[in-house]
Amino acid sequence: MKSSEKTFTAIVETAYRMFSEYGIAKTTYSMIAEEVGISKPSIYYYFKSKEELINYIFEEVCKAIEFSAFFTLKNFTKDNFKDELVAVGFRMIEEQAKDKHFNRVIQEYLLLASRNKKYIQRFEMVQQEFLVGFEDLLKRGSDLGVTSSVNVHAKAHMLAMILDNIGNFMLLDVKIDYKQVWIEAVATIIRDEV
Known part of the structure; x- marks a missing residue:
C-alpha cells in the first residue's frame, strides 16, 4: 500500500473512531491530524472539508450495512x-x-x-x-x-x-x-x- 493510501486509511479510521468517542461535532481536523501524526493542512489534500470527510464515512457505513x-x-x-x-x-x-x-x-x-x-x-x-x-x-x-x-x-x-x-x-x-x-x-x- 502506498504512503498516500495508508494516510488516507488512517485519516478515515481515526475519524470513524473519534466520531464514536467524541461525537461528529466535537471531532476536529486538528484532533484527527494529531492522532494520525500529520499536519492539519495535510488532511485537506484528502478531504477538502470536514463535511466531505463526514459524508465519505457516512457513505462507507451505508455501503457496509x-x-x-x-x-x-x-x-x-x-x-x-x-x-x-x-x-x-x-x-x-x-x-x-x-x-x-x-x-x-x-x-x-x-x-x-x-x-x-x-x-x-x-x-x-x-x-x-x-x-x-x-x-x-x-x-x-x-x-x-x-x-x-x-x-x-x-x-x-x-x-x-x-x-x-x-x-x-x-x-x-x-x-x-x-x-x-x-x-x-x-x-x-x-x-x-x-
Whole structure:
C-alpha cells in the first residue's frame, strides 16, 4: 500500500473512531491530524472539508450495512435456504457486535439525519433495499418451494423490521439472545414440510 493510501486509511479510521468517542461535532481536523501524526493542512489534500470527510464515512457505513453487502440471492438454494438465511443474519449481528464504534457512529449519523434530509434519505434507501431485497429473496424461496407465496410482502417487511430492531436493541446495549430471535423469525417463514 502506498504512503498516500495508508494516510488516507488512517485519516478515515481515526475519524470513524473519534466520531464514536467524541461525537461528529466535537471531532476536529486538528484532533484527527494529531492522532494520525500529520499536519492539519495535510488532511485537506484528502478531504477538502470536514463535511466531505463526514459524508465519505457516512457513505462507507451505508455501503457496509446494505442488503447487498450481506445477501446474494444466487447463494440461496432449496437445500440451504433456511441455513443460509440464518447464517447471514448471524453474520450481520456478529459484525455489528464486534465493531465497538459502530453503534455510536450510527447514533451520530441518526442525529445528523434529524437535521439533514440528505442523511435521512440515504438511511431510507438502505431500509428500502432491505424491504425489496427480502421480498425478492422470499419470492426465490417460494419458487424453490421452501417458503410460502402467501403474504410475501408482509413477511419480507417482518424480516427487515426484525433485523433493524435487533440493531436498535444492540445500539442500546440491551442484553438479548439476538441469534435466537433471528432463528425464530426465519422459522416463521420457512415451511416445516420441506
